[in-house]
Amino acid sequence: MIEVLVIPSEVEESRGVTRHLLMRYQNYFVYILTNADRHTVLYVGVTNSLEGRASEHSLGRGSAFARQYNAHKLIYFEAYPDPTSAIAGEKQLRRWSRAKKEALIVRRNPEWRDLFSEMYAVRPVGGSR
Numbered sequence: 001m002i003e004v005l006v007i008p009s010e011v012e013e014s015r016g017v018t019r020h021l022l023m024r025y026q027n028y029f030v031y032i033l034t035n036a037d038r039h040t041v042l043y044v045g046v047t048n049s050l051e052g053r054a055s056e057h058s059l060g061r062g063s064a065f066a067r068q069y070n071a072h073k074l075i076y077f078e079a080y081p082d083p084t085s086a087i088a089g090e091k092q093l094r095r096w097s098r099a100k101k102e103a104l105i106v107r108r109n110p111e112w113r114d115l116f117s118e119m120y121a122v123r124p125v126g127g128s129r
Contacts, residue, residue: 027048027050027079027080027081028046028047028048028079028080028081028082028083028085028086029046029047029048029050029053029077029078029079029080029086030044030045030046030077030078030080030086030089030090030093031044031045031046031047031050031053031054031074031076031077031078032044032045032074032075032076032077032093032101032105033045033054033066033071033072033073033074033075034071034073034075034112035069035070035071035072035073036070036072036073036114037070039112040069041069041070041071042071042098042101042102043063043065043066043069043071044090044093044094044101045063045066045090046086046087046089046090048083048086050074050077051116051119054072054074054116073112073114073116074114074115074116075105075109075112075113075114075115076104076105076108076109076115077115
């Protein structure tokens with residue numbers, strides 16, 4: 001049985017309660033992008049929509065820095081439960097040396113695969129043929 005929370009729209013505080021519930025279950029992400037060809041650039045960012053932000057970067061609509069250096073390959077991300085901790089995580093990661101960032105990436109993604117394209121890769125139904 002699925003439990004549904006109904007908040008009457010007539011209740012003055014319902015918008016605040018609804019927003020609080022949405023924020024409570026919202027994920028926030030710290031992510032690292034690189035340029036696909038040589039991996040010479042590491043861009044660290046934060047977002048509440050990993051899919052949307054990665055798409056913006058790949059279409060050239062991301063940050064000016066990422067656009068200038070062609071950084072659109074998603075190679076690392078981690079989720080946070082709230083924006084405050086995500087921003088703190090981003091600031092901490094930005095202060096790290098390149099070597100420390102690379103070690104973090106290699107632990108989770110040793111081949112530096114493009115995680116965004118893997119999230120949306122088409123796979124055959126029912127196994128290989």
